Amino acid sequence: MSLSTEPTGWQQSSETTPELEAYTLLRQVHSMLEMYNRYDLRGEDLTVPQFMILNYASRSGVPLSEISARMMCDNSNLTGIVDRLIAKGYVERRPDPNDRRVSLICLTEAGAEKLRNLRPRHHERLRKRMRSLSEHEVQQLRELLRSLYSGLLAPVEDDRNGHPADD
């Protein structure tokens, strides 16, 4: 999709709530930032999820399921992405000597170097893109999201079946 700064043609629906508006905006901001990240990584031989795995891996190795927990996705999602990172030479799989079920995701020297080069620029670009918020507003946003996130982790009372089963 091409990014346009033109005013859009459609207007807000009348039947809405502050919660829905906040959620809609959250999705829009998420979508925009994702788009920017994709664009940045375009010339770097990396996709967004590939870069994310690189960020969570380490030279000494991190279990795949620790990475999937931090990325809030299923193990099965990562198998293929790791395969592609291996093909590109940025990570490798090593068996965990202490637990034969575990496979450790290790940054190669090339991967570590890529990350050293990319991460600071990545953070700086994010900082610049959020400049429409003041320092104080960024902290306010962070605290609101932190509080919302904690609330989401706890089951909703007064509403059985209000959340996925914890299997």
Next chain:
Amino acid sequence: MSLSTEPTGWQQSSETTPELEAYTLLRQVHSMLEMYNRYDLRGEDLTVPQFMILNYASRSGVPLSEISARMMCDNSNLTGIVDRLIAKGYVERRPDPNDRRVSLICLTEAGAEKLRNLRPRHHERLRKRMRSLSEHEVQQLRELLRSLYSGLLAPVEDDRNGHPADD
């Protein structure tokens, strides 16, 4: 992925900024709410993107590209999803008499009924899930996101190549 309320094993990286923390939390909240939505729609014969299209369609018909603009995705993404909604009988394609390029996405009576039944429950669940924020905090969050979103729509000055080309 199964949703767990257990404390996670990993800890915050030391090298971080308020902006990065806010963005990470935004991704986490987005991921949680997406997970809840998926779970809710599970028994409703719908996926999240299918439900989203249903919400943007109407009895009188909406051009596909208007829907893709609101969903911030490419037209090509919607072709397949609309096909599946047609197969389920919730939507149909009709040619626009005024512009033969356009195909209007129209809710069928079944689709409209589904929506009448689902939408209020959907909004109510969202409201409950955000109860960890006070009414005032929800509005605060909404305004911060609104402001951030506006800033993201405008190109970043002092940083050419700081945003995808507007082709």
Next chain:
DNA sequence: TTGAAACTGTTTCATTTGAAACAATATTGA
């Protein structure tokens, strides 16, 4: 010790997504 249960990662399958190329149609400016 051993058998049931839990955990880890892979495989498989269907769906979604991103991007490019394309055909059909519309718009515009010379």
Next chain:
DNA sequence: TCAATATTGTTTCAAATGAAACAGTTTCAA
């Protein structure tokens, strides 16, 4: 008018995602 340009939606391909089933391994309680 008419040729260049833009828009709309589809097709195609690669990548990512969600969910279920699975094999190998570990844990734990009887």
